[in-house]
Amino acid sequence: xxxxxxxxxLITAYYNNxxxxxxxxxLQIAAHEAKIGHKILAQSIKDVVMKxxxxxxxxxxxPIDNSLIICKSTSNRKCDLIVSEKLDKQINNIILEFTQRxxxxxxxxxxxxxxxxxxxxxxxxxxxxxxxxxxxxLPLMIVQTDKLISKYMGETGVKLRQVFDAVSQRTxxxxxxxxxxxxxxxxxxxxxxxMHRVLNLxxxxxxxxxxxxxxxxxxxxxxxxxxxxxxRFDDVLRFELPTEEEIKKLFKLKLNKFMNKAVxxxxxxxxxxxxxxxxxxxxxENAIKQAILNDNKHVSIEVLEEMILExxxxxxxxxxx
Ligand SMILES: Nc1ncnc2c1ncn2[C@@H]1O[C@H](COP(=O)(O)OP(=O)(O)OP(=O)(O)O)[C@@H](O)[C@H]1O
Ligand SMILES: [Mg+2]
Numbered sequence: 001x002x003x004x005x006x007x008x009x010l011i012t013a014y015y016n017n018x019x020x021x022x023x024x025x026x027l028q029i030a031a032h033e034a035k036i037g038h039k040i041l042a043q044s045i046k047d048v049v050m051k052x053x054x055x056x057x058x059x060x061x062x063p064i065d066n067s068l069i070i071c072k073s074t075s076n077r078k079c080d081l082i083v084s085e086k087l088d089k090q091i092n093n094i095i096l097e098f099t100q101r102x103x104x105x106x107x108x109x110x111x112x113x114x115x116x117x118x119x120x121x122x123x124x125x126x127x128x129x130x131x132x133x134x135x136x137x138l139p140l141m142i143v144q145t146d147k148l149i150s151k152y153m154g155e156t157g158v159k160l161r162q163v164f165d166a167v168s169q170r171t172x173x174x175x176x177x178x179x180x181x182x183x184x185x186x187x188x189x190x191x192x193x194x195m196h197r198v199l200n201l202x203x204x205x206x207x208x209x210x211x212x213x214x215x216x217x218x219x220x221x222x223x224x225x226x227x228x229x230x231x232r233f234d235d236v237l238r239f240e241l242p243t244e245e246e247i248k249k250l251f252k253l254k255l256n257k258f259m260n261k262a263v264x265x266x267x268x269x270x271x272x273x274x275x276x277x278x279x280x281x282x283x284x285e286n287a288i289k290q291a292i293l294n295d296n297k298h299v300s301i302e303v304l305e306e307m308i309l310e311x312x313x314x315x316x317x318x319x320x321x
Contacts, residue, residue, distance in 0.1 A: 006032075023049055068147055068163055071172070072140045074130040081124055081131055082242060082249045082277065090237055091128065094214070095135050101212065112234035114206055117218040119239025122278025125218040126177065128237065132214060133173040141172040145179055149198070156198055160205050168211035176202075179217040203232050247272050247280060254284035258291055260298035268301060271308050279314075283307040 006029055013021035026049050034042035078091070097104060097111035104111055117125040133140035143163055150156045167174050180199065206215060217233070230236055242250055251264045251272075272280050286307040287299040 019052075023052070068144055068159060069166055069174075070142045070144065072130075072133075072142060074133045074140050076127060076130045076134055078131055078135055080253070081127060082246050082253060083124060084240065084243070084246070087237055087239070090235055091132070094132065094235070098136050098212075098214065110210075110234075111212075113212070113214045114209075114232065114234045115214065115216050116230065116233040116236045117216055117239065118236065119220070120241060120276055121220055122276035123239035123241065124277055125237075125239055126175070128239075129173060129175040129216050129218070132216070136173065136214065138214070139170075139172045141166070141170075141174045143174055143176045145176055145181055148202075149181075157201060160202060164205045164209055167209055167213045167215065171212045173214045173216060176215070176217045178219060180219045180221055203229065207232055241274065242277055242280070244269050244273060250277060250280050251284065254281050255288065255299055255304075258288045258297075258299045260300075264304075265301060268305055268308070271305060271312075275308070275311055279311040280308070283311045286310070 006025060010022060010025045010029075013025060026045055030042045030045035030049075033039075033045065078095075081088075081091075083091070094112055094115065098113070101111040117128060119125060129142075130140055132138075148156060148159050148163070150159065163174075179202065206217070209215065247269050248264060251269075252259065272283070275283075283304065284299075284307075287304045290303050290307075291297070291299045
């Protein structure tokens with residue numbers, strides 16, 4: 001059995017990121033175990049070290065400040081997204097160019113990877129980030145945009161640097177949600193110039209980044225954004241409210257096996273028109289829950305209508321306030 005000193009030294013070396021020391025200590029323990037007749041254990045330790053050696057050729061990652069970036073695993077697929085044909089093509093292009101990036105690079109081109117996502121709330125921006133991560137087999141790295149902003153410009157710059165270090169060290173889908181708040185939520189003063197400086201700094205970091213990571217910057221403010229901003233991005237994905245045709249597809253997708261009739265009546269589709277995807281999804285989920293609770297196999301159209309009206313009412317009561 002390894003001595004308590006050896007175990008302590010091993011743990012210390014691990015936390016110091018001292019790979020060489022971990023290896024030496026592990027082999028010392030293996031030698032000790034072999035000497036006292038624990039041949040199988042000794043061999044197992046050596047095998048682990050050998051395997052570790054093979055893996056260490058991969059770049060060792062610096063730990064990322066996890067208060068700035070949350071790493072998420074995802075499972076949403078392309079088929080979970082209902083968007084216009086145009087948007088669908090754009091998303092396919094991002095996927096295709098990433099998977100074929102070596103070919104593009106050999107010919108002197110970069111894959112499109114700096115993407116602006118803009119559109120109304122609940123139309124699929126966050127969902128798209130998640131889908132891209134799944135389809136590209138990359139981790140979804142959610143950047144805590146609100147934590148980037150500091151009272152001091154210098155500090156904000158340091159934090160941005162940390163985030164973009166991670167972008168280049170660890171290939172992933174980096175999602176900057178409501179990124180324009182980086183420039184607008186500075187509470188210390190109303191100095192517009194200062195706000196623009198922070199946003200510009202962020203855009204400079206984006207511009208300078210030459211990694212393979214996908215950078216997604218999402219915003220609700222859409223067309224009010226400075227036009228000069230668009231040119232920093234390789235592509236702009238515009239998320240719109242669903243058309244009647246898309247609402248039909250959304251019902252089919254969300255009600256799935258709880259859908260009784262193959263066709264949803266036109267008046268139900270019309271009732272949902274003007275709502276975002278997230279609201280229609282909620283209405284479907286609420287209708288399904290009712291069906292489950294009432295031991296019904298299918299959602300009734302009347303209940304579905306009721307749930308859509310319930311979602312609509314949220315906005316009416318908001319407007320009346
Ligand atoms: N285009 C879509 N196709 C299918 N489902 C969608 C779509 N958009 C939204 N949804 C559903 O609504 C949920 C919420 O949408 P999501 O968070 O992607 O919206 P968002 O555009 O990021 O909104 P916000 O601007 O408020 O962050 C999704 O998880 C999904 O269930
Ligand atoms: Mg979102």
